[in-house]
Every structure is written in structure tokens, then in C-alpha cells.
Amino acid sequence: MSSAASGNVAKIFDISTDNSGNVKITPTGEGITSFSVSYGHGTGASASAVVAPGWSTSHIYPEGSYTVTIVSSDIAGQKTTATYPLVVTYRAPENVTISTSGEMKVSATALYAKSFLVYYGDVANEVGKPMAIGQELPAHTYPATGGPFILKVVALSGGVATSQLLKTLFGLPLDFESPTMDYFFGTFGNVTFSKVANPNATGLNTSATVGKYTKPNGADSWSGTYSPLNIPINFAHGNKIKVWVYNPDPANIGKKLNVELEKVVGLPDKPANPYGAILKVPFTTSGAWEELVFDFSTIPAIPANAKFTQLVLRFDDGNSGAGEILYVDNIRLTN
Template structure:
């Protein structure tokens, strides 16, 4: 009888305990079902390199996951865990990003956030122009540039020519002249940076050489051995030469015996049209020779050093015509073409400060 009472008492206590536990759990579950995430926010990390890349990091108290809707051209979304981020590439513009936080109970909280993607104007724009007679090649480089537009400046209402980063565009001008070449660096958005360069397009360089034409690049080539050259106003506009501008050749003191100047010729000097070179010379002394040397024959014949003539002036302090007759050199073929003109003066001695003037260089029969 005592055992039966003990068993009955144990069962009664157990039922009471179970009843209390279930009631407590039911109450807690109800509370969890109504609890949602709080303080929903975000961190936008917008790239400054004009890539449009935006890293979105959602934050909230009590969230176990987030759904991020980018608000750009798609209805798809991505799920992000707490502490994680998602990245999306946007064009420049204004967007609305929607973030939905889910709590441990499954309750959701959503909020929208404005996103403004603005590209910065390209910086440090550098333009490279490479000219070859009427052809111009353009390259450009700038920080934060997505692409470029090139305006060559030779037609009205010109439409820009697209230029890719690390690319090059080419253009042929119909006539020589000065053109304003404009390069616009594009950010990928509204901001842009531009640079305009006045560029002289020259005609092909070749004989005759008068030193009077703005369409000829008389500075082409260079010097060697210590001499200097320049196109100057004619200091002695008398006698045979009254033209406005001439070429000044200075053999500075100490210049080498082998010193001189060289000028590449875009239009080869063609002996089929004549083999005599005539020019006007002004010197303050007589008896010193001027060398005319023709180099870089088309096809390689003759070799450099063959087409060389020296003629001494016989008149001081007055313009004189000198004639260089290359028909006297048998090693030069009748149809030879040369692509470089070289001048040297008094190659028997070092320079002592001599100054001569040359003008009206031409090829004749």
C-alpha cells in the first residue's frame, strides 16, 4: 500500500513539472516570433577609380542574414551573412538599394537607402602627337579615364574619334597648316577633362628649299660636331638675294673638322630630274669650301660617302651662287635618289666662329 502511494506521488509531481515546462516554452516561443532585427543600416564603399564598383555591407542588431537588392537593372538579389559584404558595378547615377534583415525568429525588417555614384574627372591628361608629313597619330593617357575622344580640328562640326585607353588613332590631313587638336578624357560619366594642342602639319620636306614657307619644317634634322643652325631674317638683302629669310650656319669656335648638319628628305632628291644642286651663299671670307653631301640612297646605291662635293666661295661679303655638279661622280647611278642632305663647312680645320648664310637650295639639270 505504501509503495502504491509513493508511485502515485511521483507521477503527480512529474505531471506538474511537465505542465510548467511546456507553458514556459510556449511563452518564450511567442516572444521569439515577434522579435525582429533592430538598427538596420549599411556601409557603402564607393570606389574612387571610376570603375563604378560599390561594396555594400549591411548591418543590424539581431540579424542572422540580409537580402540586398542593388536597384540597378535587375530584380535579382543576393543573401549576405552578418559581417559579410557584396559588390556590384554601377554606371554613374542615382540608385535605391533595398536591404531586408531576417532575425533568428524569421521576422524581417526592410529599408531602402539612396546611393549616388559620381565619377571623378580624369586627371593628369597627357597627349602624345606623332607627325609624319600630313599624317598625325594620337595617343592619350590620364588617371581615372575610361576612354577618349579626339578632334583633329580640320572639319566643321567634327564628331570626335573614339580612342581607347592604351590605344592610338591616326588621321591624314588634306593640306598643311596649323590645327587645334583636342583630346577629351572621359570618366565614364558626366565629368571630363580636355586638352587642346596647336599642331603644325607640314608638307613633305624636300628641294627646293627657300626658307620662306610656313608649310615647310626647316628645323627637321639636326647638327653634329659643335655647329649650330637657325632660320633668320636675311641680314644682307642685296644683290642676288633679297628674300626675307635665310639659313644661318655657325661653326662655333672649337667645332670639329667633321662637324655639320643633316636634314632628312621626305621627298627624295631624284637625279632623274637633275643632278646639279645650286644654292646662294654669303660668307665674310673667301677660299673656304662648303660641302654638299647626299646620303641614304634609295636602294642603298651609292653608299654614304660617295655623293660628296666641295665648292669654295670666291666672293666675300656678297651673295654668290655655288653649283655642285654631281654628274662628275661616275659612281652615282643616273636614276639615284637620296633621302638626306648634309652640309659641312671648311672640313680642313676646327671652327673659329665662322658664320655663313645659305638660301634657295634647288636641284637643276
Template sequence: MKRFYQLITCFLVLTLMGCTEDDRGTNFVDEVAAPANISITFDITQDNSGLVAMTPGGEGATGFRVAFGDGSGNPVDLNPGESTEHTYAEGTYNVKVIATGINGLTTEFIQPLTVSFQAPENLMVTISPVIGDVFSVDVSATADLEAYFEFYPGESMEETPIQFMEGETITYTYAAVGDYEARVVALSGGAATTEYTETISIVNPLLLPIDFEDPTLNFSFVDFGNVSSSVVPNPDMSGENTSATVGQSVKPAGAEVWAGTFLQLDDPIDFSTLNNIKVNVWSPASGITVKLKLENATDDTIATEVDVTNTVSNAWETLVFDFSTSDLSQDYQKVVLFFDFGNPGNDSTYYFDDIDLTQSIADVFELFENFEGATPPSFIDFGNIGATQVVANPAPDGNNGTASVAQFTKANGAEVWGGTFFELNNQAIEFAATKKMRFKSWSPTAGTVVKLKIENADASVTHEVDVNTSVANAWETLTYDFIDAPVATYVRVVVFYNFGTPGDGTVYYFDEMEVGEDALVSTIPPLPVEDFEGAPPAFISFGNIADTQVIANPNSSGLNTTANVAELFKTAGSEVWAGTFFEVGAPLDLNNYSNIRVLTHSPTAGIVVKLKLENADASITHEVDIVNSFANNWEELVYDFSEAPAADYVRIVIFFDFGTPGNDSSYYFDEIQLTN
């Protein structure tokens, strides 16, 4: 919206010279007075652009010359009634108007002009952290009536602001952690400004691993039970810990048996690939209980703890705490340590360091290839080695007595990088608790480099590890540590023998290839069994419950938005073992699948939902129990039938609230699938 100001100033009328009748004719022009009552109207645009429209006026003027008074540009000539525009910076100017009459006489008039800008309005500032860089922020701003912006980071009193325009985002990096009073100033192009202030907290987040070496991190110990904890120089830079700085916990005489300390992480611990935590500890005594407890940041009832007994005194020792049996779906941010748990303090000082996720110490492995099947893997050889093939074990011994093994021949002249690979069948490797692989190897020489490499489907993610053989002409187990392997779905296994050396015709063998526990995942898509959307199966109910029937989904939300589901109504007084079953047209494929997935809906949580499989005459059966977790919501229950005896299972039996008499409750189930 524009407002207009009109400034009109008039001069006194000049006295005209007298004339007589003898002066009549064209000579009267010479007697016309110079223009009078000169004025100029200013229309100032109120958008801080400095644009001013000017219209001169006056009596007896046949033309005007306007000089803008700011030293920029030549004067402008105008006819009566015409206007001109000019853009000014903020300030006060003397605008000169020269009015010219019909006879060339002129009159000058000077009108002061003041151009002032309004302060910017509706200033909106966005300051956000840069992902992956805890010391940097992105800054942007919008406003009305602004010319540009200036950012003052707040690191010093004499800092030079950073200028930026609307629509532009600048990135600023702070030198250290701390709280900074940052300012964004919107400038009008003149003296008027609008300012925004925000406190920016630069915090280096505390995450695992914790090694106490970074001075920018805030190690704020919370002690309890009368212990005192702090960060100190390493008192014993030897053995397993030669780092400079460690954590210290002093348990004075009389401290509580449960005394300890904790650090709160800025993000929950990520247990997606590893579920053990290691801590380097130093204790003046061996045989003490060191408890590691994990807690939720806001709810201390969500917690889990593991005890480990140390085995050395006056030396550093790495303790591994196994959280594999804990509920790792919860968010844990507090890392709590107790030294000599269960005993009162005795003025002992304990030290700890290098807290981090680590692999399982149990080293449990799963077999993924033993070359004993009817169909061997399809080997792809490269680098001019001989054809890799499955052969009879040439040297059965105590380390490997299997019947069949893979033979690797590094032919004469084969490349130094010659090798072979095969792809996993219907499964992939996604490392879990133990990021290791191992296999049985036979080599005619010790000290031979055997490289193991894994790749994802398009080889865009790979990782390789070298291990040297240690015996000649005998089977041995080679173990490969893939702790540094990127997170990926690996489907290709590559083996190189005597890597780095040209082939000389030597023959090697490998067998019994394994990967760390829970790393094998199926790539076979789930196989639907029944979704109750077509012709309903013939249910047989038993134990005095009502007939099971297919109905419209009573709660089409969450995990299950399908149209139809099966309802099991457990009538009041029905048997504790009451349930229902139906039969499928073909035996369930438990050769390629090991689990059965069922979506269930119950009015109560904590009930036993039993799933049972039977062959046609029920002479072979297998059942699995799961306790549900949710009430009045759809929930996915996955039943593990990997231990089921081999049989043609055609009957699926389901029991809700098994072990409890009926109480007129309705239960629903749907989307039965075979999975892995």
C-alpha cells in the same frame, strides 16, 4: 592608393509592442519588431574603374537584399557581415537595402550613391612624323586613370575624333600642308578629362630636284641686291623646257652687280654619287655669267661657287655647274643664283627651272677590262650561245687598234636572251660623278640591239641599258647611260648581242670596257704594314731629331685606340727636312695597292706630313705630301702612290712639319696599311 568613403544613415527605432507574462514562450518571436537602424557602407575604388564594395548593416536583421539601382543585374542576398561588389558607370544611383528579421518582417532603406571619376593624370603624348610620308603622323599616348584616348587632328571644327587605347599607335594623314592645332584627350570613363594640345606643322620638304610644279612646296625666295624673284608660268614652253611653271628673277635697273636670290633646302644636298648641278635657264642675252653658289644653312663662310657663261638668248638652255673640286664633305642647303653676275641690273628678266644633281659633262672614264692581260676573265655563257673567248683583233682600225678583243658568237638557235658575263677582279663598280659605261663594239650589221647589264654579287640589284649599233663591219664606241641605276656595289658585267632575236651564227666583238670616273673601287682588303704592337722596327732618324721610339698611345681615342704608337720628337733647331725611316721585310705591294694609309697625331693643324718610299739603295724614290687638318686628335692620311715608278720599295720615310725647323714638338704615327 584608395580612399574610402563611409556613408551610414540610421532610421529611428520602431516602438516595440508591449508583452505580458502570459505571452512568454515561442510566441515572443512573432512580437519581434522589424529590423531597425539599417545602413550600408560604400567603399569606392578610386581608379576610375567604377568598382564599389558594399556592406549592409542593421539591428535585428538576419539577412539583407541589396538592389544596385543601375538596372544591371539581379539583387544580391547577403548574410550579416558579408559584402558585395558592383561596377558602376559614372552617375548617381539609389541603392536599396531590404533587411529581413527573424520573423520575416522587413525594413527597406534607400541610400543615394554618387560615382564620379577623377581626371586622368600624367598624360604623355607622342606625335611623330612618318618617315617617307611628309603628310602623315603617328600618335600614341599614356596616362594614369584613363579609359581611352581621342585624337582631334585640327583640320576642321566639326571633325570626328579618332579613338585609341594605351599601347596603340594610330597614323593620321593630313590633306594639305599647314599648321594644325591637334588635341589628344584622355577620357576617364566619365565627365572628367585631361587634354594635350600640340601644333603640328605639315611641310612638304624642299629638296632637289626643284621644278616649281608642286603647289604644296614652299618656294620662299630670299632676294638680295634689289632683285625680285617668284614662281610664274613658263613664258616660253619650247625647246629644252616645256614645263608649266618656272622660277623668275627680275634684275631692275640699278640692281647691284652681286644681286641674286636663294632657296634654302630642308636637307643638305647629297653629293654621295653625283657632284654636278644642272639648271635650266632662260636669258634675254647670251654671254652672261650665271653664278651658282652653295652655302651652309647656318654658317655662310662654308660656301662654294661655280660660274658658267650661257651661250643662247631668248631660249632655254641647260647649264651644268661642276662642283667636283669643292669640299663636298660640308653640308650645303642654300642654293644661290646670280644672273649677269658682275654687271648692274638693266631691267632684264631671267627664268630658271629644273635644278638637280647631274652627271659630269666631262665624261671621264676608267678602264676596267681590255682583254690584254695574261689571264682573261672567266666568261659564263648562257642561252646556248657559243663560247665567249679572247681572240686577236680581227679588224684593227682607227677606233680600236688593240691586239686582243673578246669574241661573242650567237650560235644558230641561241635564245633571244642569250649572252655572256664575267665578274670584275678585285674591284667593283660604285658610280660616282659619271654614271655611264662604254666599250668598243664590232658588229657585221648596223641597228643591232646591244644590251649591257650590271649586277651586284647576288643579282638582287641589277640595271640594264640598250644601245643600237650604228655602223657595220667597223669598230665603234657604244656609251650606256646608267643615271637611273640603283645605288649598289656592282661586280658582274653582262653583254647581250642582237637581244630579242634568236641566234643565227653571227660573230660579234667587244673590247676596252670602261666606267665613269671614280666608279671603280677596290675590293681587296687593306694590307697591314706596321702597327707597332709587336717587336718594334729599327728606326733610323736624321736631321738632328731625337731617336724615334715606340711608346704607349698618348691619346687612345677617336680613330686610334691601339696600345702602342711611334713617336717622332722634332727637337728645337732640327733640320727642316728632319725625319725618320724604317725598313720592311718584303717589298711593298704597289701592284695590287695604290695607296698607303697612316694614322697621325699632331699638336698643330696645317702642317706638311711627307711620306716617302725608297728601294734598298735609294736609287728609286717617290714622295707624297699631305697637309693635316686636325690638332691634338688622331687623323687618317691616305697617300696616293699610283704614280710611283715601278720598284721594290722596302723603306718608309716620314717627315712631320716638313719645311719648318724643329720646335720641340712630339708627333705620333700608327697603323700603316696598304689600301686602294
């Protein structure tokens, strides 16, 4: 009985690059009738497979190093055994994004991520909270200090490689002193708002930086600013908002600053102020910092546990701009 010598036994590893751990194994050889592939991982029936010539088998591997054993059988019944090293390395996740809702419900996405760890940044020695792909974590309540806090999301590859993204979160108080925080105050109706040096660092307010609100000539009567807050204004922590203000022009005495609260957690965005959460308090002086108090407990329709995720400032509401300039600082929530 003649025999056919087997030769050129080789292996082909097609290793996925999507962190699935999937490896396609295609044995090759001349004069082979079948291959028995032992993956070097797994137990029982899942640890090996018989493969016909020209066919492949696939196996899911965790990250690591393995030895794949291929036994080739030829038409004469002879067997040849060969071993091949296999290294599976997962790539670091890419394009990490973080989403937060009004109640600080956190979700994230990333290419090639298997899962995430979330660090809220409000406690020492924090242990990351696991989060699955597509999951949104329940609401997280931050301390009444308002931040800023650094939210960190670590994207896990399923192996050693990780990627992370940081997001600065803030609520009240706002003091304009952090060099890294983006004190975003969007504007509407042609007013402007910017972070500037304190124009009168004496008396009540000796801080270095403050917010500057300018209502140019002809600015719309309904103009103002808005600041989305990552950490909601939570009336469980108090219902008075206090603001330090500086008015350089005596002509502005008696004109009012509006503080308006919008985007109630758990309710649609509109109406913007479903509880009529708008208060107006006049300037009483010029040339010196003073404190204006906006007592939202005077609006009985607002529930005691209401949470708002947008702060709106408007000045001299109902009148067109006359070139007014004012400064604000230390916007905070108190009892």
C-alpha cells in the same frame, strides 16, 4: 515567439577612384540575418544581390546618380527597407601622353582614362577618331603643305570629365616664322643652330626670321644638324628639296651645303641613309640670298614612295670648322 528588433541599419559605399565605376556596398545592422541589396542599376540577376551579415557586394556603375535599396531581414523574419542615394563621379584623366611613329601612327596613355578621341588637325570641323586603351591608330597621311598641324588627343574618363593634350606636328616646308612652333635642329660635332632675325631681308627673302648655322673654328669635319620631322618627307609629293641660303662671306663660295635624309619609314634607323640619300650643292654667291636645289631624283636607288623622318644639314663636309656662318630658310619639298 520572441522577436529581435532590428536597428542601426546603415550602408557603407566604398566608391573606387580609378574610373572603373566599381562600388563596394557593405550593409550593416544589429540582429540582421540577411540583406537584399538592389543596386538601382542593371537588369535581371545583375540588378540585386543577397548579402550575409559582415559581407559585401560590388557593382559596376556608369557615372550618374542612383538610389540603392537595402531590405534587412532579422531573426524574427521582420523586414526593414531603407533607400540611400549614391552619386558616382568619374575623375578627369591625368598625365596624358602622346606618341607618334614615322608614319603618323598615334597612340596615347593617361591615368584613369577609359578611351581617347584623336583629332589630327588637318581638316575643318573634324570629328574625333575613337582610340581604345593600348591601341595604335593606323598611319595618317597629312597634306603636302607640311603643317604645322596641331594634333589633339582627348582622354575620356567614361563620364563627363575629360583631359586633353596638344602636340604641334611639322614637316616641310620649314620657314621659321611661327612664334609657337619649336623648330628643333639638334647639333653634333660642335656646330650651333638657332632661329634669328633675317640678317639681309632683301631680294629673294624678305621674311622676318631664319635659321642660323655656325661652324666654329675647329668644329669637327663631320659636324652638322638634325631635325626629326613629325610629318615625314614623302617623295610621293615631290623629290626636290629647295633651300634659301645666305652666305655673308665670299670665302665660302664654292663650299657645299649637304642635305641628307635619314630614318626611312618602315626600315631600321641604320644605316642612316640606306639609299645614299645625301646631296651636296655649293654656294655660288655671297651677300645675297640664293636658292639651292637638291634633286633626289638623281639618286635612282630611292623608291618613288620613300618617306624620311629626319632632315640633316651639314656644311663643308670633310673639313674642320673655320668660323663659318650661314643662314637657311624656306626649306621645302617640290616636284
